Amino acid sequence: MTTTRSTDATGTASPTTAGAARLHHPATRRAFRTVKILAAAYGALSAAVLLTVTVLASTGHTVTSFLxxxxxxxxxxxxxxYWMTVLASRGTRWAYLRVRILSVVMPLAIVTVDMIxxxxxLWFALAQATCAVPxxxxxxxxxxxxxxxAFPKP
Known part of the structure; x- marks a missing residue:
């Protein structure tokens, strides 16, 4: 079955047949829900690292501009x-492609830079690596x- 594409009012191409049917499949919905949870966990852990840096700075510890x-x-x-994951779960192909790329590149970049x-x-490198896990x-x-x-090639 081939997928035809239509353009909505915002100019975004969206799947209209096979891709749309797969997008609403329960397994696809479940996978997107899990990816959203993992992205939220990434955000929560990142917020915890920023909060730690803030507490350290406010208690007189040396905190560099890098941190x-x-x-x-x-x-x-x-x-x-997280925003792109939400858009992808609604059928936005460009957002899905970026989630795919960022979810691979960001953990590698985080760990690589912190290994310099x-x-x-060390505590900061370990905390950042923990953020990258989800x-x-x-x-x-x-x-x-x-x-x-759910997002076949056009």
Whole structure:
């Protein structure tokens, strides 16, 4: 069965037949729900790291601009990933493709940068790596055959 595509009022192409049917399949809905939960967990853990940095700074500990920027940036990326996951679950192909890419690239980037000697304290590297775990798990689901089938190539 081929998939035809239509354009909605916003100019977004959306699946109209086979892809749409797969998008509303219970297994696809369940997979998207799990990816949303994992993205939310990524955000919650990122917020906890930023809160830790804030508490350390307010209690007189040395906190570098790298720690502030990195923890704030990771929290912002969590919000973007969650937003794109919501859009993807509603059938937006471009958002789905970005979730697929970010869920693979972000955990690798987080761990790689934190492994550079002297960039950040060990506790911070471990906390950031912990943040990356739910997003890495989301990568397996978002790149799996179930969700890919809901977004066939045009």
């Amino acid at each position: 502030w920027g990195r923890s704030g940036g990771i929290l912002a990326s969590a919000a973007v990933v 000697p002297g960039v950040c304290p 997003l890495a798990a989301a990568a397996f689901l978002s790149n799996g055959p179930g969700l890919r089938a």
